[in-house]
Amino acid sequence: MKPVVSVLNAWSCVVISLFAIVILSVLGSLYKREHPSFTGSEGEPENGAAVAASIFAAVLVYCAFFVFCAFQAYLHVRSRRSGAISLS
Known part of the structure; x- marks a missing residue:
């Protein structure tokens, strides 16, 4: 199987997705608990659980990006080591 994206991409x-997963998970957990020092007041946002759910949905998207890009990076590493199966 050949990689679809370049090795740099x-x-x-992989790096950007990993940072996004960590940062958005922390933000989502703070909104889920409706932490007053983070949100600025007791009543803002009105529905912290809904905000947390949308942030966690973004975390799932970044997890999919991470898996796809890590697999692409693995394919590049494997092809550089000449471990790719070729018929010629």
């Missing part, structure tokens, strides 16, 4: 996507 694959590794950049």
Whole structure:
């Protein structure tokens, strides 16, 4: 199987996705608990659980990006080691 994206794009996507997963998970957990020092007041936002759910949906999207890009990076590593199966 050949990689679809370049090696630089694959590794950049892996790093950015990893940071996004960590940062958005922390933000989602703070909104889920409706932490007053983070949200600014007791009543803002009105529905912290809905905000947390949308943030966690973004985390799932970044998890999919991470898996795809990590697989692309693995394919690049494997092809550089000449471990790819070729018939010629």
